[in-house]
Every structure is written in structure tokens, then in C-alpha cells.
Amino acid sequence: MRHLWSDEGRLGDCFWLLDFLLLLAGLRSERNFKLSRQSRIRMFILCIFVFHVVVMVFHLTHSVINKRNDVFEIVIQATKVCGMGMSGIKVLILFFHKHPIWKLRMFIINHRINSGDTAYDEIEKEKFNRLARTMLLIFYGLILFDTVLMSIPNPAMEVVYGLPPQLSNFGGKYGSRMLCFFYVGLIPMIFFPGYFSNIACVGVLLIGMRAKFNILANRYRRMANQPFLDPEHIYDRLNQELRETFIQQQEYWEHLKILKMLVSRTFFLVHYFSIMSIGTVCYIFRDFGMNLITAFFVITIFVLLLEYYSWCNYVSSFQDVADSIGLLIFELCSKIPYDRRHHSKYSSLISTLMITWINTRHGVKMKCLGLCEISMTAFVSMINVSYSVLMFLIDVT
Numbered sequence: 001m002r003h004l005w006s007d008e009g010r011l012g013d014c015f016w017l018l019d020f021l022l023l024l025a026g027l028r029s030e031r032n033f034k035l036s037r038q039s040r041i042r043m044f045i046l047c048i049f050v051f052h053v054v055v056m057v058f059h060l061t062h063s064v065i066n067k068r069n070d071v072f073e074i075v076i077q078a079t080k081v082c083g084m085g086m087s088g089i090k091v092l093i094l095f096f097h098k099h100p101i102w103k104l105r106m107f108i109i110n111h112r113i114n115s116g117d118t119a120y121d122e123i124e125k126e127k128f129n130r131l132a133r134t135m136l137l138i139f140y141g142l143i144l145f146d147t148v149l150m151s152i153p154n155p156a157m158e159v160v161y162g163l164p165p166q167l168s169n170f171g172g173k174y175g176s177r178m179l180c181f182f183y184v185g186l187i188p189m190i191f192f193p194g195y196f197s198n199i200a201c202v203g204v205l206l207i208g209m210r211a212k213f214n215i216l217a218n219r220y221r222r223m224a225n226q227p228f229l230d231p232e233h234i235y236d237r238l239n240q241e242l243r244e245t246f247i248q249q250q251e252y253w254e255h256l257k258i259l260k261m262l263v264s265r266t267f268f269l270v271h272y273f274s275i276m277s278i279g280t281v282c283y284i285f286r287d288f289g290m291n292l293i294t295a296f297f298v299i300t301i302f303v304l305l306l307e308y309y310s311w312c313n314y315v316s317s318f319q320d321v322a323d324s325i326g327l328l329i330f331e332l333c334s335k336i337p338y339d340r341r342h343h344s345k346y347s348s349l350i351s352t353l354m355i356t357w358i359n360t361r362h363g364v365k366m367k368c369l370g371l372c373e374i375s376m377t378a379f380v381s382m383i384n385v386s387y388s389v390l391m392f393l394i395d396v397t
Contacts, residue, residue: 027094045190100262128208203314223328228337270308274304316374329354
């Protein structure tokens with residue numbers, strides 16, 4: 001067990017944990033599991049997912065037809081269908097972008113980006129693996145906790161997640177109970193892996209690319225901390241170091257464009273689903289007493305807020321690294337000695353550094369399909385809009 005949880009063991013590798021979570025979501029992994037076994041698991045998950053979607057659609061149809069005046073019931077069933085649909089859409093996004101994701105993953109694993117300080121690079125790699133592993137273990141913990149919570153029989157749980165009337169008498173009294181237990185108990189195992197697959201996969205890529213960005217920042221830090229005692233040769237040495245840095249930085253920007261594309265498309269879904277779901281779940285939550293279903297609603301709200309906050313926090317951290325590179329470039333510019341005999345070299349070097357700072361500062365910004373910039377300000381704005389949705393639902397009823 002000690003070896004299993006160590007950095008050399010399977011559970012010590014964030015990518016192994018990610019592969020297993022993606023397998024639970026119905027996506028194929030090409031590295032850690034046998035393809036025949038994966039095919040059986042994916043087919044089982046697909047069948048269970050389709051079964052749950054069909055049951056929820058039946059329940060929504062029944063509510064719309066027979067309970068047209070019961071807005072509360074319709075909101076509950078519509079939220080369930082939208083949640084399962086969002087889980088499936090997130091899995092499909094990862095499926096259709098599997099090649100860019102694999103390219104980014106290989107870029108993070110390789111050592112083409114380095115700062116020249118092997119010890120620092122290894123520390124950044126360990127930080128990345130530890131942070132990504134912690135995030136994935138939190139997701140596994142939430143899945144396990146919700147599975148146990150929803151497996152406990154509870155009348156309120158049957159109100160929200162019970163079988164529709166079309167299936168309430170299926171197989172007699174005991175058959176319907178077994179079907180209801182099977183249906184409700186497997187909802188977290190079907191919904192959460194698919195829902196978390198997106199933030200888990202892109203989140204690991206974001207953390208990994210941020211680690212690579214920190215390594216690039218360390219190259220500028222090492223340049224700024226070197227002695228500037230020989231003006232005669234300092235310009236040629238800095239030009240050579242900057243040329244090597246620009247080659248690595250250019251490769252980094254090419255892969256960052258892929259990451260920004262993934263973040264832009266996936267955050268678009270997260271943004272609008274969070275706005276709708278947080279206000280809706282709060283509306284449903286206020287009509288229930290203190291019971292297990294209340295705890296489930298609290299966890300759901302927490303998960304939605306955590307997901308949105310994580311996206312904004314990860315993206316904002318790139319700007320922090322870019323700002324640190326800007327400070328290092330200004331420090332480097334102030335330390336470069338001026339020599340009248342090499343005025344052109346000095347001017348060219350300073351201009352290159354300033355252009356690099358401007359491109360770095362603006363090159364890391366990420367947007368939600370051009371609608372808004374992803375930042376902590378967007379998180380606060382989302383909470384305000386979710387509150388407006390809650391007030392709208394309260395006024396309607």
C-alpha cells in the first residue's frame with residue numbers, strides 16, 4: 001500500500017488517476033488498461049447512462065403532461081435531464097478533442113521545456129503531480145460519498161429521484177423496489193465521472209502548462225541573477241540565452257493555443273450550466289427539510305461552485321506567472337550595463353525584452369468563446385446572475 005500511494009506507484013501518478021476517471025466516464029485510455037476490458041466497461045457504462053436518461057425523460061414528460069401547474073415538479077425533472085445531458089456533452093467534447101489533448105499531455109510529460117536548473121524543474125514537476133493528484137482524489141471522494149449517500153433509502157430521495165409512473169409497477173412490488181434502488185444508487189457513478197471528466201482532464205492540462213510556464217519564468221530569473229561584470233561580452237551572452245529561451249517559449253505558445261481553444265469551448269458550457277443549475281438547485285433546496293436529499297443538494301451546489309472557481313483560479317494563475325516574468329524582465333533591463341560602443345546591441349536587447357514582456361502579458365489571457373474573459377471577476381458575476389435566476393423562479397411560483 002505504501003508503494004501504491006508513493007510517487008512510483010499507480011496512485012502516485014496523476015495521469016493514471018485521470019485515465020481511470022475517464023474510463024469511468026466511458027472514454028478509452030490507451031496506456032494503462034487492456035482494450036478488451038475497456039470495451040466491456042465502456043459498453044456497460046453506456047447502457048446504464050442511456051437507461052438513466054430514458055427514465056428521466058419519461059419522468060419529465062409525465063410531469064409536463066399531468067402536472068402542468070406544478071412548476072416545482074417540472075423544474076426538478078428538467079434539472080435532472082439537463083444535468084445528465086451536460087454530463088454526456090462534456091464526455092463528447094473530450095472524445096472529439098482527444099488528439100489535441102494527447103498532444104498537450106505529451107508536451108507536459110516531456111522535458112523539452114527546461115530552465116537550465118534540473119533541481120528546480122524536478123520540484124515543479126513534483127508540485128504539478130501532487131496538485132493534480134489532490135484535485136483528482138477530491139473528485140473520487142465526492143463520487144464515493146454521493147454514491148453512499150444516495151444508496152441510503154429516504155422518502156425525500158424517492159420524491160426527487162424516484163421512478164416515473166410508467167415504471168413504478170415494473171416487476172411487481174419487490175421488482176420495482178430493486179429497480180429504484182439500482183436506478184438511484186448508480187446515479188452518482190454515472191453522472192459525476194462524466195461531469196468531472198472535463199474539469200479533471202483540462203484541469204490537469206492547465207496545471208501542467210502552468211508548471212511549464214513557471215519553468216520558463218525561472219530561465220528569466222536565472223538571467224536576472226547572473227553577474228553583469230563584463231560589458232564587453234554580456235550582450236552576446238544574453239542574446240544567446242534569450243535565443244534559446246525564445247525557441248522554448250515559441251513551442252510553449254503553440255501548445256498554449258491548443259489549451260486556450262479547449263478551455264474556451266469547455267468553459268462556455270460550464271458558464272451557462274452553472275448559472276442555470278446553481279439558482280435552480282437553490283430553488284429546489286428551499287422546499288425540503290433537513291434530510292439526506294438536503295445534504296445532496298448542498299454537495300451539488302458546492303460542486304458547481306468549486307468547478308467554476310477552479311476554472312477561474314487556474315486561468316488566473318497564468319496571469320500571475322506572466323506578471324512575475326514581466327517583473328523579472330524589468331529587473332533584467334535595469335541590470336544590463338550600458339556601453340556607448342555597443343549602443344545598437346544594447347538598444348536591440350532592451351527592445352526585444354520589452355516586446356517579449358508585452359506578448360507574454362497579453363498572450364495568456366483566455367476567454368469564453370469571446371463572450372467574457374475568464375477570471376475571478378467572472379466568478380463573482382456568475383454568482384450574481386445565479387441569484388437572479390433564483391429570484392425569478394421564486395417570483396414565478
